[in-house]
Amino acid sequence: MGAGHDHQGAVSNAAHRHRGRLWAAFGLLTALMVVEAVAAFATGSLALLSDAGHMFTDVLGIGMALAAITATRRAAADPQRTFGLYRLEVLAALANAVLLCGVALYVLVEAVRRFGDAPQVLAGPMLVVAVAGLLANLVAFALLRPGAQESINLRGAYLEVLGDLLGSLGVIAAALLIALTGWWWADPVVAIAIGVFILPRTWRLGRAAVRILVQAAPDHLQVTAVHDRLAAVPGVAEVHDLHVWTLTSGMEVASAHLTMAPGAEVGTVLRAARVALHEDFRIDHATLQVEPGASEGACGSIEW
Incomplete structure (x- = not known):
């Protein structure tokens, strides 16, 4: 004899409720990512490039979250998928963590290389784009924050945007230092700081996703x-x-x-x-x- 509940009706309700916010953040960050990538090559700024790379994972992560929500809702109608496709949300979060780790490691390696040959950086355009990035991240941060405690996938996107927000502040500081003092080392130093900031958050997100995938008991429950x-x-x-x-x-x-x-x-x-x-x-x-x-x-x- 048994007793249970129908799992299909609760498919990713938290993520589904915030789908409109996800779409808004996705569009905003996609536009800014393109602007930052173009500006990074134009100005020669590694810090700006690292921020654009991190923003790429933001866009990809939010895109995976949206895809997971859509796929999970459709799977609920398939009787062969008795749990729907709940785990798509968790797999998307794990992929997000892996991508974030890759970006962080690339930035760290490239920044160390630049200490031996710091290139000239156009501080003016770098500052303008960094300020635009800060404003866009503030908007995206506000959009994603309500759902960050309800969904691991939304939490992943939220943490990435938080990292980008702080990264934008770092890029602004680097641009000001270069413009006012000519200290070119500010660019790779800020790039390293962004990479170091990303890694521990990536570890926590990946660990949470793996715990779910191996069906370990929740941390908060004995x-x-x-x-x-x-x-x-x-x-x-x-x-x-x-x-x-x-x-x-x-x-x-x-x-x-x-x-x-x-x-x-x-x-x-x-x-x-x-x-x-x-x-x-x-x-x-x-x-x-x-x-x-x-x-x-x-x-x-x-x-x-």
């Missing part, structure tokens, strides 16, 4: 606590084969076998167990198999 809470449900004699994992952003899932105490009523036990999971752990998607006491120990653990 599996032993879930076990003990289910074991405390009236009518439950024993809990085994308990699994808790994250399906996609904001959707924790659990499955467990509950051995019933003599005289316990199945419907009552199931309702109490589901209420306990919801109220104590915010787990709304659970599959619970209720077994009579005579079957205790009959279910083996997963072994391959």
Whole structure:
């Protein structure tokens, strides 16, 4: 016997709610990325080029988020995809992290090379484009912030825009230093700072995506606590084969076998167990198999 929920209706609701904001940020950052890339080659600025490269991952990341939302909604109608395509959102976030890491490493290597031969940089145009980049990132930051805590994919795009915002400030500082003092080293120094800023955030995003993909229990949830809470449900004699994992952003899932105490009523036990999971752990998607006491120990653990 079991109890569960239909997962299809909750497909990426957080990301779907903020789809309009994603499209707005996507269009704005795409336009600015082109401007920054052209200006970087025109001015010879590595800092501006690194910011444009980082913005490229912003655009690509938001584009993947939008594609994941669209694909997931369509997959909900396919009976063969019993969980829809929830994991597309997580895969997009992981790809985003890998791309960010690649950009950061390229910027660091190129910046070190420039210390041996710092080229001339046109500070005036560099400053103008950096200010435009700062304004665009502020708008994109405001657009993405509401959904950053609800969706791992939106969080990835949000972190990238945050990095770009700080990167734009760095490029502005470098342009001012070059214009006022002629200190050409400011350009590779700022480029290195942007690269160093990107890497730890990339690691955290990638780690979060991998934890979901390997179906590890969520960081904020102790599996032993879930076990003990289910074991405390009236009518439950024993809990085994308990699994808790994250399906996609904001959707924790659990499955467990509950051995019933003599005289316990199945419907009552199931309702109490589901209420306990919801109220104590915010787990709304659970599959619970209720077994009579005579079957205790009959279910083996997963072994391959």
